[in-house]
Amino acid sequence: MSGNTFGELFRVTTFGESHGPGLGVIIDGVPAGVKIDEALIQRDLDRRRPGQSKVSTMRKEPDRVEILSGVFEGVSTGTSLAMVIRNTDQRSQDYGRLAELFRPGHADLGFFKKYGVRDYRGGGRSSGRETSMRVAAGAVAKMVLATMGVSVRACSMMIGGVYAETVDWSVVEENIVRSPDLAAAEKMVAAIRAAQADRDSVGGIICCEAHGVPAGWGEPVFDKLDALLAHAILSIGGIKGIEIGAGFEAPKKRGSENNDSILPSGFASNHAGGILGGISNGDVITFRAAMKPTSSIAKKQHTIDKEGNATEIEVLGRHDPCLVPRAVPVVEAMTALVLADLALRNRAARI
Numbered sequence: 564m565s566g567n568t569f570g571e572l573f574r575v576t577t578f579g580e581s582h583g584p585g586l587g588v589i590i591d592g593v594p595a596g597v598k599i600d601e602a603l604i605q606r607d608l609d610r611r612r613p614g615q616s617k618v619s620t621m622r623k624e625p626d627r628v629e630i631l632s633g634v635f636e637g638v639s640t641g642t643s644l645a646m647v648i649r650n651t652d653q654r655s656q657d658y659g660r661l662a663e664l665f666r667p668g669h670a671d672l673g674f675f676k677k678y679g680v681r682d683y684r685g686g687g688r689s690s691g692r693e694t695s696m697r698v699a700a701g702a703v704a705k706m707v708l709a710t711m712g713v714s715v716r717a718c719s720m721m722i723g724g725v726y727a728e729t730v731d732w733s734v735v736e737e738n739i740v741r742s743p744d745l746a747a748a749e750k751m752v753a754a755i756r757a758a759q760a761d762r763d764s765v766g767g768i769i770c771c772e773a774h775g776v777p778a779g780w781g782e783p784v785f786d787k788l789d790a791l792l793a794h795a796i797l798s799i800g801g802i803k804g805i806e807i808g809a810g811f812e813a814p815k816k817r818g819s820e821n822n823d824s825i826l827p828s829g830f831a832s833n834h835a836g837g838i839l840g841g842i843s844n845g846d847v848i849t850f851r852a853a854m855k856p857t858s859s860i861a862k863k864q865h866t867i868d869k870e871g872n873a874t875e876i877e878v879l880g881r882h883d884p885c886l887v888p889r890a891v892p893v894v895e896a897m898t899a900l901v902l903a904d905l906a907l908r909n910r911a912a913r914i
């Protein structure tokens with residue numbers, strides 16, 4: 564399968580580049596009869612959109628979604644569902660020097676070594692802008708999941724070394740860094756601003772939960788639910804790690820502490836993150852993802868040109884000083900895509 568397609572029965576193909584005419588997605592496998600609320604797709608696109616706050620990239624894009632097929636009178640028809648957005652704020656001339664140099668930490672060098680040709684206008688296909696179409700597709704997946712009582716939510720648990728100390732989901736969309744702790748949110752913003760002032764960037768941790776997933780979703784061997792989540796989440800540019808449930812804390816415990824006792828009323832704890840043997844166990848699915856600091860920074864760094872000569876680079880252009888707040892809806896979207904796919908695959912598992 565080409566690198567542009569994800570999923571088996573709920574299959575998503577994206578296309579488009581950061582400075583081309585636009586981006587799009589085709590979803591195969593949306594069951595007929597699902598109410599498709601365009602406003603909800605737009606809402607998630609707005610949550611991800613560039614230019615949304617003083618701590619995001621300054622590029623201004625409306626990211627207005629246009630549904631081209633697969634929906635009739637507000638309901639999915641069972642045929643391929645296609646959506647596009649147009650790029651309106653390209654400034655490709657700002658990227659002229661990037662044609663000759665490789666940005667440390669970005670995808671430039673890898674793309675050039677692989678293909679021998681590279682769209683250097685911004686990140687081209689490797690730009691975080693590609694995730695807009697994942698978010699549009701993820702919004703449709705959320706609508707499919709909602710018919711089964713399943714929902715997904717995510718937030719920023721750490722930014723620039725500042726951790727959320729309390730978790731209040733009701734405040735996540737009320738602050739520009741999507742923190743579940745308003746006091747921490749202010750400090751997170753300050754950490755991003757301090758890095759920016761230093762021509763630098765910061766990373767962080769995104770926490771995600773899926774509620775209402777019934778026991779039984781996920782394949783038992785290769786396509787385990789946790790393995791597919793790891794694939795989906797690590798496919799987001801800038802994400803470098805994922806831990807399911809107790810994750811990297813589990814090895815520090817004894818088996819007796821880490822096991823979730825099974826009671827007639829349910830599990831006594833949820834260190835497993837809602838997944839056992841690659842299959843959902845009916846508890847809340849929980850994981851955290853580690854996001855690196857943005858690679859494109861104005862600080863001077865060593866690099867090489869296309870001929871391999873040593874040089875220096877200061878990356879200008881419009882960049883997120885921290886990827887985490889805008890990646891929150893992307894993490895939700897990729898999680899919803901995995902769950903929608905497994906929901907459909909689960910229908911074929913037993914008579």
Ligand SMILES: Cc1cc2nc3c(=O)[nH]c(=O)nc-3n(C[C@H](O)[C@H](O)[C@H](O)COP(=O)(O)O)c2cc1C
Binds near residue numbers: 692
């Ligand atoms: C929503 C989102 C926004 C992003 N914005 C930027 C950005 O402004 N500048 C940048 O250098 N990288 C940005 N990235 C990250 C790049 O896409 C990523 O660093 C690049 O693909 C290389 O990282 P990788 O090796 O993890 O794939 C963004 C990623 C996401 C998900």
Ligand SMILES: C=C(O[C@@H]1CC(C(=O)O)=C[C@@H](OP(=O)(O)O)[C@H]1O)C(=O)O
Binds near residue numbers: 581880883
């Ligand atoms: C435009 C978006 O974010 C971009 C993500 C990004 C990158 O390198 O990932 C680099 C910047 O854009 P450009 O491709 O013009 O350099 C960001 O502004 C977006 O997410 O919609």
